[in-house]
Amino acid sequence: MLPHRFQYHRPDNLEQVFELLDRYGDDVAPYAGGTELLLALKARVLRYEHLVDLKRVPGLKGVCESDGQIVIGALSSHFSLATDPIVKRLVPAYAALSDNIANIRVRVSGTIGGNLCFAEPHADPPAMLAALGASLTLRGRDGQRRVAMADFIEGEFTTVRGPAEVLTEVRIPAPAASARYAYCSFGHLERPAVGIAAGYCPERGTPHYRIWAGAIAGRPAQLRSVEDALEGVPPDKLGDVLAEAASAAAQELPAHDDLQGSADYKRHLAAVLTRRAVEQAAGLQPRRKAA
Numbered sequence: 340m341l342p343h344r345f346q347y348h349r350p351d352n353l354e355q356v357f358e359l360l361d362r363y364g365d366d367v368a369p370y371a372g373g374t375e376l377l378l379a380l381k382a383r384v385l386r387y388e389h390l391v392d393l394k395r396v397p398g399l400k401g402v403c404e405s406d407g408q409i410v411i412g413a414l415s416s417h418f419s420l421a422t423d424p425i426v427k428r429l430v431p432a433y434a435a436l437s438d439n440i441a442n443i444r445v446r447v448s449g450t451i452g453g454n455l456c457f458a459e460p461h462a463d464p465p466a467m468l469a470a471l472g473a474s475l476t477l478r479g480r481d482g483q484r485r486v487a488m489a490d491f492i493e494g495e496f497t498t499v500r501g502p503a504e505v506l507t508e509v510r511i512p513a514p515a516a517s518a519r520y521a522y523c524s525f526g527h528l529e530r531p532a533v534g535i536a537a538g539y540c541p542e543r544g545t546p547h548y549r550i551w552a553g554a555i556a557g558r559p560a561q562l563r564s565v566e567d568a569l570e571g572v573p574p575d576k577l578g579d580v581l582a583e584a585a586s587a588a589a590q591e592l593p594a595h596d597d598l599q600g601s602a603d604y605k606r607h608l609a610a611v612l613t614r615r616a617v618e619q620a621a622g623l624q625p626r627r628k629a630a
């Protein structure tokens with residue numbers, strides 16, 4: 340199907356973007372890689388009279404280090420993040436995750452900002468960015484605000500971004516040298532049915548763990564009961580504590596039946612992937628490429 344007719348705008352700076360978003364209100368959407376937006380317009384699930392292409396706006400792409408943070412421009416493609424030297428050095432698990440998103444065509448065009456703003460629940464980045472303690476910068480005419488990744492997605496296809504705001508960057512605190520992260524996902528379709536992000540973050544000899552589940556519900560969920568059960572447990576003692584805590588936490592996840600599988604199947608996956616992700620982060624298992 341063809342989309343309804345729309346007018347395509349190519350502003351050169353953020354001021355012009357804000358002016359267009361303001362002028363057209365509910366009839367306008369920002370446009371980044373278009374991998375979600377164009378499909379939705381063609382299927383006539385969404386309809387906008389105006390699209391504002393962000394690609395000419397300077398300063399929205401690329402990665403740099405600043406004040407102990409990794410700053411990622413919202414228009415950076417998944418492919419660019421999979422191959423970026425800063426991301427590979429400081430958060431290799433995020434580079435690996437980016438390398439496993441979709442197919443090469445989507446990775447090259449699709450952006451991290453589009454992924455987060457669309458808030459399609461079967462997505463990889465949100466849980467991992469929440470585990471990494473990332474924050475997002477939203478800019479509008481009246482200034483900018485920072486929102487923790489953990490608070491950005493409210494539910495399926497819903498975020499706290501205002502209609503006239505643009506996501507400009509994602510900031511990840513550079514992990515301590517002793518910290519390690521891992522992400523394990525599985526899905527039989529193109530997108531993940533379940534994805535689990537885990538961090539092993541020892542501080543002054545005491546192990547701490549961060550664990551987030553993604554894709555299984557409308558927004559990423561922190562597995563606090565597993566984190567608490569593993570608090571202070573060294574990697575070589577994880578064994579049964581991890582298996583029991585992961586199974587119990589998975590049963591509580593708000594999964595539902597959909598094309599990706601039944602709720603029971605997804606909870607089973609969540610338990611298995613939680614064990615794998617934590618063991619990988621703790622250095623007990625070699626990293627394997629996710630399905």
Ligand SMILES: Cc1cc2nc3c(=O)[nH]c(=O)nc-3n(C[C@H](O)[C@H](O)[C@H](O)COP(=O)(O)OP(=O)(O)OC[C@H]3O[C@@H](n4cnc5c(N)ncnc54)[C@H](O)[C@@H]3O)c2cc1C
Pocket residue numbers: 368369370371372373374375376377378393413414439440441442445448449450451452453454455456457461462463464504505506507529530531
């Ligand atoms: C076949 C296929 C397979 C996929 N598989 C996976 C997968 O395995 N894992 C996964 O995580 N994802 C997957 N995806 C989703 C993919 O990651 C996203 O399509 C992509 O990242 C979206 O980015 P985009 O730049 O194309 O967004 P667009 O389509 O341009 O925009 C998406 C939405 O975000 C808004 N938007 C975009 N950028 C901004 C911004 N900077 N500020 C404010 N609003 C903005 C747009 O208005 C629109 O509502 C898949 C997609 C497809 C089509």
